[in-house]
Amino acid sequence: MAPLRGELTLSFLNRLAARYHLGLRDLLAAITETDGRQNVAGMLHPDSEIHLNAQARERVCALSRVPAAVLEGALPAWTRAEPHAHYPGGPAGRLTRGEEAVAPWGPACPACCAARTGRRVPARRYLTTGERVCARHWYWLLFLPGTSGLPVPLGRCPEGIEAQRRHARLLRRSPAGAQAFEVARAITGSWWDQPWPNEEHLWLARLEATRPAGADAGWWKVAARDLITYPETVVLARLLADRTVQERTVTESRRHLPYRLGELPGLLAEFADQLGRPWLTHHLATVTHGPLFTWAHSCVRAPTAPAPATQKTLWAVHSAHRPRPLSDLLPRAPAADGTPPAAEPARRLRGHSLQAERAFTQGLAHARAYYKEHRHLAVPKEDTPPTIRWASGSPTPAHATPACPPTKPPPSPRCTRGGTRPGARCGSAPGTKPAITPKPTARSSRPAASPPPATASANGSTCSAPATPPSTPNNNASSPRSASMPRRRPPPDPDDATSRPAPKKPSPAPAPTPPHTAAWPP
Template sequence: MPRALPDLSHQALFPIRPLAFETNASFLERLARAHRLTTTELLDGLRIRRPKISPDRQRIHGPHAPTELYLNASARTRVSQYTGIPEAHLAHALPCWQGHQDRGPATATRPGGTMRPSDLPAVTGCPHCTIARTGQTRPVLRYLPHQHLVCGRHRTWALGPHTLQDMTVPHTHVLLHKTPEIVLAHHAHLRLVRRWGPDADEAITQAAGLTEHWRRHAPKAERIWPARARLIGNGKDTSMWEVLAREAITYPETITLAGLLVRRPSARYHRTRPGQPHPFHEVVARSLNRRWLQDPTYYPEDLSHFIRHTPRHPDHPTAYRHHTKPTPGHRPDTIELTQLGYQPPPPQTTSRRQRAR
């Protein structure tokens, strides 16, 4: 027999507060789970039509919410009334809360919505902070700004979901207990954002592109970045961690370089011929304590080539992620991990004896 439709005309017995930057789908799932319902049953009980599922689109490279739930104005009002949380508070905490585009008054007044992938980078928040704030061990998917990927209290870095051969890589966070310089860089990152705002965002974006370029083409004399990968991975699968945690590995140098760029904006846009030295190269080498960066061959012809603008979070203009849209069919994470020989865990199969039971 089909399960009876729950009566949700009254206010929620177990009010659930959204976490900052949480996805709509995660918030509604937690709300439903608190009342021992599925998300579909919750929406049915609120008399909200089941959202339409939009076809999957080409996603921007990087971690993204697999599926986001967008509700129209009428549906958002019903959820707000049920939870007892004003819509203004929900819109402030949930970046995509008002992401549904109502087409005409009929669409806005009929409670419903759509399900489709989000264009904003999404990661699972710090597991320790999630337990403290929700009382549950289940991960919470959030659109965390880049400066909040590091949890200084619990020394973790949120990686975000990565897949290989359509299977999730079993690592969602980096442990930073053996790399205190990354945590210190996180505090410097926060100071840069508070002082310089969007200028710091642009400088960090460019600095991240440069340090990633250097990581890929660093000479054998470079020892710090491979050492960080070993510390992060606790001496295991170093090559894999160099790919998964590449932003974390170069993060201290990225923030140092960004501080240099934001204070010398004219240096960011200089043009030189390939192989031609520039005073800025010497300044960078001295600031990062790497002599090999005096060599102009490690720099692009135009530093502004590394500036990449990506979609930003609504109401949070300094939130960014320096992933770029790849060419069709190109999946950098998958290609790199495959070349490293990473094998996802084999699917669990059921033996004949177990099936017979």
């Protein structure tokens, strides 16, 4: 049995099982059997793909009677991975699921598949962006997660067939056609997610013309996103890839980065005319973000950048601008007994972060609440919190200021041994030079005496007086050194202890006040 070009490996095995009148699970058990045990990892779903090791591939070649070289040329995933077996020493396979695990795929055209195989058995193929439409039989090959795909007839939507022909012509003539189509798909996807204007009638007509019988309108609007926007996507891709349009955009911007799309009226007028929507110019004039605005920015900056970097930034699509995968948007079908499906845990999808989206939604809600209350978004910049605090430990109100504002400290950052910064203290006379307490040296190893107790000012605040060096019997008033640096007191003479009066005990010093901070009463 010959395979289809670009067919999924599991789709080929499904058709092979139908030829032998077997179920797919029975055929997988025969291909991967090791000592009576099935050696397949993963769960089997309608949208799954399988990777086989060398021994399992040999069994498939024997059952299908097709050479390995033919299968390798027709099946893209035939030798893509070499899965590890649960039970070593035999054939093995690994099942993967979804569009995120394998390349984009879709259902094969039923008429083409029947003409090629002689049987009406559904098949699935890997599809590129230009192969979603079967121009011969007028089918749109729609990917649906959790199913084997849905071929949608385009008899009532002829613009899809014409768009496919223009798309194929663009891919042949423009080297950047495929990249421009991805940017255009992101643009139309962003328009699709926004509320549609009242002037939009084409998309509504296509939705009604292509909706299958019995399908829910809301479900079909989510599933048919790429189908409905396909004609506009092809038109935008042709305009974005046109070198003339790029040059006119640069000339119109005068090589200045635009703040909004309204600064490029020629570009918007060209888009509105080619898309057949004259009202589009007014709706896009205030846009300051999104994939189209990003492309315009990159287009203006392109002439000043090197060629490789230009092509990379011009056609780059940010992860936040990519269309969301259908597996995250489509609701899960209820069970057979009518039980609603259980909510799946939040997970990070390819190119998207649910945590970032929730944080953005929360920040947007806060911004709207602030604007509703203040009628603007000019949030004042927060200053550095004051160092003044209440005695109880609570922060000081913004309007509270110290009674004795500290003077500006000297530029020297050195601190004394007591932990205070040298400089003027609260209560010192203006215009006087503050006394600097020197750093203890080897000659003067003992620290200076504790500062005198703080005195209360007239307004109730306590301010510390400048520290003075302790007086000793050997102080020399005429020496300039004794005025600024304290000398070490000599040891007392035991013979003269009785004749000399006992030294006066110093009063206990209070806790040192932090520098440049006034102590407030509780």
